[in-house]
Amino acid sequence: MKTRPMLTLEDCRRISAAAEAEAKRNSWNVCIAILDDGGHLLHLVRMDGASPANARIAMEKGRTAAESRRSSLVWEERIKAGRNSMLGMPGITPVQGGLPIIVEGICVGGVGVSGVQSHEDEQIAAAGIKVLG
């Protein structure tokens, strides 16, 4: 039987705290969502000033990364390159700001961020995932 790593609440708290610190350092008000590899919400923080839409978008970016096991930017770039049919992919939000969480070569979930420019959203998500080492 295969065993695989799984995110705990403690992991989520560490990821979220590091991401929030990165946002605060830049005075950015964002929402940070962490989901497991099946796209189930594990942890969410909506900072003061971030909109209700940011919460929904952060979850969807995170889901995109977690379930497809790749950055949501990959989807955005495929479409930008002319692959418009990718817009119809189920459960995919093709906007930068969602990153997969890869542990021991296995995707254990995703982090989605929304609230500032997309590349800045991704910077926050990356800062969060970095704490896992």
Add this chain to the structure above:
Amino acid sequence: MLRFSSFAGSLSAVMLMTSTALAQVPPDPANPNEAVPEKATYVPYGPTIKLDQAKKAADAALAESTKRGWPMCIAVVGPSGDLVYFVKMDDCQYASISIAQHKARASAKYRRPTVVFERLLGRGPFFSYLATLDDVIASRGGNPIVVDGKIIGAIGVSGGTGSQDDLISQAGAASMK
């Protein structure tokens, strides 16, 4: 288009037939919903809960769940039901991810604990209409977060029995008083 007009025609015919009947619906003395209260009683909305406050309420609920060994999902929303903070404890059932959010949202949007819906539906068929209202969840575990007499948000908990959920939810809400 033709099918639509014939449908609209038959619909209006039905409405014509029933409109006179509707005006004549007699009051039902057995129905407790017939009473018209003199005053509207409600707790007013305040400013949207701050993230620090949401974390404080959720952490109080989390501490109580951890102490009791109950794996829960805890959601905190603003007055309009929009998600501000969420945590899923390890080993909490997947269904509770959305139920916790639903309880928090319903509690905020209806400005009352969700146990109210559960109790009234339990009282019988005169209250079954509650299940037809938008976004209602008739299960205890959602409670408003009140600060200075105003509702700034709500906390929803799911993962155990309704009674366990409500105990944890109330512990979270009480930490803000």
